[in-house]
Amino acid sequence: MGEKILEIENLHVKYKTDESDIYAVNGLNLCLNKGETLGLVGETGAGKTTAALSILKLLPKKIGFITEGSVKLGDIDIINATDADMRLIRGDMVSMIFQDPMTSLNPILRIGEQIAEVLQIHKKDMSKQQIEERVDEILNLVGISKDRKNDYPHQFSGGMKQRVIIAIGLACEPDLLLADEPTTALDVTIQAQVLEMMQELKDKLNTSMILITHDLGVVAQICDRVAIMYAGQIIEIGNIEDIFEGEHHHPYTIGLFGSIPNMNEESKRLKPIAGMMPDPSELPVGCSFKERCASCMEICKAENPEEAYLDTHMIKCHLFDRKNESKTMS
Amino acid sequence: MSTPLIQTVGLKKYFKTPKGDLHAVDDVNLTVERGKTLGVVGESGCGKSTLGRSILRLLEPTSGQVLYKGEDILKYDKLKMHEMRKNMQIIFQDPYASLNPRMTVSEIIAEPMRVCKTITDKKELDDKVNELMNTVGLANRFVNTYPHELDGGRRQRIGVARALALEPEFIVCDEPVSALDVSIQAQILNLMMDLQDEHGFSYMFITHDLSVVKHISTEIAVMYLGQCVEVASTKELFSNPLHPYTQALLDAIPIPSLKYRNKKRTVIKGEVTSPINPKPGCRFASRCKYAKSECVSPDRSLKEVNANHFVSCILYK
Numbered sequence: 001m002g003e004k005i006l007e008i009e010n011l012h013v014k015y016k017t018d019e020s021d022i023y024a025v026n027g028l029n030l031c032l033n034k035g036e037t038l039g040l041v042g043e044t045g046a047g048k049t050t051a052a053l054s055i056l057k058l059l060p061k062k063i064g065f066i067t068e069g070s071v072k073l074g075d076i077d078i079i080n081a082t083d084a085d086m087r088l089i090r091g092d093m094v095s096m097i098f099q100d101p102m103t104s105l106n107p108i109l110r111i112g113e114q115i116a117e118v119l120q121i122h123k124k125d126m127s128k129q130q131i132e133e134r135v136d137e138i139l140n141l142v143g144i145s146k147d148r149k150n151d152y153p154h155q156f157s158g159g160m161k162q163r164v165i166i167a168i169g170l171a172c173e174p175d176l177l178l179a180d181e182p183t184t185a186l187d188v189t190i191q192a193q194v195l196e197m198m199q200e201l202k203d204k205l206n207t208s209m210i211l212i213t214h215d216l217g218v219v220a221q222i223c224d225r226v227a228i229m230y231a232g233q234i235i236e237i238g239n240i241e242d243i244f245e246g247e248h249h250h251p252y253t254i255g256l257f258g259s260i261p262n263m264n265e266e267s268k269r270l271k272p273i274a275g276m277m278p279d280p281s282e283l284p285v286g287c288s289f290k291e292r293c294a295s296c297m298e299i300c301k302a303e304n305p306e307e308a309y310l311d312t313h314m315i316k317c318h319l320f321d322r323k324n325e326s327k328t329m330s
Numbered sequence: 331m332s333t334p335l336i337q338t339v340g341l342k343k344y345f346k347t348p349k350g351d352l353h354a355v356d357d358v359n360l361t362v363e364r365g366k367t368l369g370v371v372g373e374s375g376c377g378k379s380t381l382g383r384s385i386l387r388l389l390e391p392t393s394g395q396v397l398y399k400g401e402d403i404l405k406y407d408k409l410k411m412h413e414m415r416k417n418m419q420i421i422f423q424d425p426y427a428s429l430n431p432r433m434t435v436s437e438i439i440a441e442p443m444r445v446c447k448t449i450t451d452k453k454e455l456d457d458k459v460n461e462l463m464n465t466v467g468l469a470n471r472f473v474n475t476y477p478h479e480l481d482g483g484r485r486q487r488i489g490v491a492r493a494l495a496l497e498p499e500f501i502v503c504d505e506p507v508s509a510l511d512v513s514i515q516a517q518i519l520n521l522m523m524d525l526q527d528e529h530g531f532s533y534m535f536i537t538h539d540l541s542v543v544k545h546i547s548t549e550i551a552v553m554y555l556g557q558c559v560e561v562a563s564t565k566e567l568f569s570n571p572l573h574p575y576t577q578a579l580l581d582a583i584p585i586p587s588l589k590y591r592n593k594k595r596t597v598i599k600g601e602v603t604s605p606i607n608p609k610p611g612c613r614f615a616s617r618c619k620y621a622k623s624e625c626v627s628p629d630r631s632l633k634e635v636n637a638n639h640f641v642s643c644i645l646y647k
Contacts, residue, residue: 043511044482157601187373187538192582192597214512217584220591244588259516261545263568263585269523270545272516276481 005175005208006032006055011069013050013059013232020281024050026232026288028069029307032176037202037209039219039240041256042229045277048212049099051229052178056096057086073176092122095169099181101161105153111164112149115139118171134171142167143197159190163197170201177209183218195222216260220244225312228253231278231288238313248310250317251293287318295319333400335532336362336385336500341394343377343384350607354380356556357394359632362500367526367533369547369564371540371579375602377556378536379423382502385534386418387411398500416446419493423505425485429477435488436473439463442495462491466521483514490521494529503535507542519546540583544568552576555605555613561632562639572641575614612643620645 013025025047032038040048053059054066057078071078073093081089090096095118098104106114112135119131126134136146142163153161162182169177182198183191199222202209211223219226220240227237228250236243236250243253255273275292278284284291287300299318308320343355354377362368370378383389385396387403395402403414419442422428429438436459443449449458460470466487477485486506493501503522507515523546525531537543543550543564550567552560552575560573571577578598600617611626612618618625624644632640633647 043513159601188540188582189373189578189598190601191584192595193599195584196595196597215584216586220586220588221584240588240591244586255513257586259512260586261516261519261541263541263544263583270516270520272520273513274517276483276514 003034004031005034005074006030006210007070007072008051008055009070009072011051011054011071012067013047013054013064014067015050015060015064017063022280023283024064024232024280025054026283028229028232028234030227030234030237032208032210034175034208035202035206036225037211037223039223039226040210040212040229041214041216041219041226043214043277045280046229047232047280048229049180050232052096052180052210052212055176055178056090056094057081058090058096088122091118091174092172093174094176094178095172095174096178097162097165097169097180097182100185101158101165102185104165105161107153110150110152111156112139114164115149115168115171118168122172138167138171141170141201159186159194162186162194166194166198166201170205170207173205173207175208177207178212179209180212181214182211184213184215191218198222216257228256231280231283233288233316234314235289235316236314242313246313248313248315248320250289250315251295251319252289255292289317332364333397334361335364335399336360336534337395337397337400338381338385339395339397341381341384341396342392343380343389344392347606352606353377353556353608354605355384355391356608358553358556358558360551360558360561362532362534363549364499364532365526365530366548367535367546369543369550370534370536370553371538371543371550372553373538373602375555375605376553377605378538378553379504381553382420382504382534382536386415386420386502388420412446416448416496417498418500418502419496419498420502420504421486421489421493421506424509425482425489426477426509428489429485431477434474434476435463435468435480438477438488439491439495442492446496448496458495462494465494465525466491467517481514482510483517486510486514486518487521490518490525494525497529498531500532500534503533505537506535508537508539515542522546540580552579555602555608557613557630557642558632559614559643560639560641562636562641566636566639570636570639572635572639572646573614573643574618574620574645 008028008030011025011028015022015024028051042048055071066079115135115138116131119126119134135149139146139149144163183194213219223240225239226243227234230252236253258271273292278288286302287305290296290300297318305316305318306321307314307316338358338360341355341358345352345354358381372378384391396404406414439459439462440455443455449455463470468484468487507518535546547564549563551558554575560576571580581595598617603616610628615621615625630642632642635641635646
């Protein structure tokens, strides 16, 4: 076990709206070691982005609340950190790459200025000259010629903009990078370029990364560990081998894999999961997956399952509960 | 050989821009056989959607022919075209934008039948709407709801029901699942394949997702900057891709299996060049690792390299 960089325990996040309270994250436990890449996988509305925003305390003011739990970044307690503390943490220790490269850059600032901004805030001892040099260096790292640093975002294509955003995220060499669907808006050939670059940078800088995605193919390519999220909880987590080649899985994970058309085998029909995710404003009693689950039992309707571990692999399902452990997970 | 259901001959669609002509679809020759699915793949901006819309005359093509059972529909007048539309329908990409927010589900599904006056009796129309909703797996309780009350998967089912309302022979599916989550995507794909088995529809399935297109298509056309660079049966294309662009495209797909984790990929450098006044010759040449001086020669027609496998590249003569 390496050095722990992020520890989330029993995190609950609630959004308040005029009509009802939406329970976006419900008891999330997550640990991340230094240099590790974790894939956070789930459908729209599973609470992936909310979890990432909670780490940065960027939940919308007066709407999103962390109601319970703890988030620790190294030794720092994020929940009790002040706004001033958070401003020092964001961009320096943790940075985030947002989903849509088209809207997350400031259209009226040159890209060189936008990269320099992070450095001006966090590296007060750097001279103007040093900042300029660092901007050139980081642009070179993400594969953009330094001659283009005086261009505006609209002069770049989607893939190039995403590189600029990654450059901003990496400018201060953060310990942790949160990448929220960094390649979803890009074409496959451009996606392949960006993924290859992120992989190289991660190896070079030894940054830890949480990669939020719904694409299991991307996960298989660059992650070390995978967490599957459903209705605000992690229902399965494990090393990449556990998830992709392991024997036991949560029924939802099986459904997720059954939904992807397989590129290597001839299959006539897909095996999707029936139904929809439960309404996050009225979460059901018991297991949140019970209504879509083929192996739903009596106990699933009444009790939320415990986390069952087998070495590095955790599954949150009554099928693998401690009581049944001897027959299922031995 | 029987006449194919849909055939395009030298189809072109240019858009006028201040900088010159944008060649969105440039000399495309494709055929869709009865009861089969032609997949059209390519990156964003390669002209896939424009091609789909030009075939339906939702965009008036600049030149070329669209043959429906051998007849050129581009020569049809307004009245005849209106009649013709009963046979060809489209499912749009975005289930959030393609449904009128002020109409209820039943009004949306009934509209094509109202417009084409195929069913005039009110009672009969209601029955037909119910039947269509059953077919696509929408519960009857949604009859009087508005699109904003439904999630993406259900909305896309409305789009499918609407396209089926006139019992067409040919449906253009313009990225019908790309706005949906994987589990919902699988439900819609299964539905579309079941409907095809039952009713014998022909699909033109436009997408950028190669795993989806592999799953649903019988034949695939790969497009690059308005031109069709390779056409082959699905099996042939995936086992033996010939055009360097197709090879790169297939190589770029992230595969959800660990076997390919450490495989070195050939990542193509650069990005799509501008489709405005393109230079003669191969449009992929600037990104192609096999590019030679002959690549600028203007002849870019598809050549049959293997049986029913067409490719336009100087590597294959």
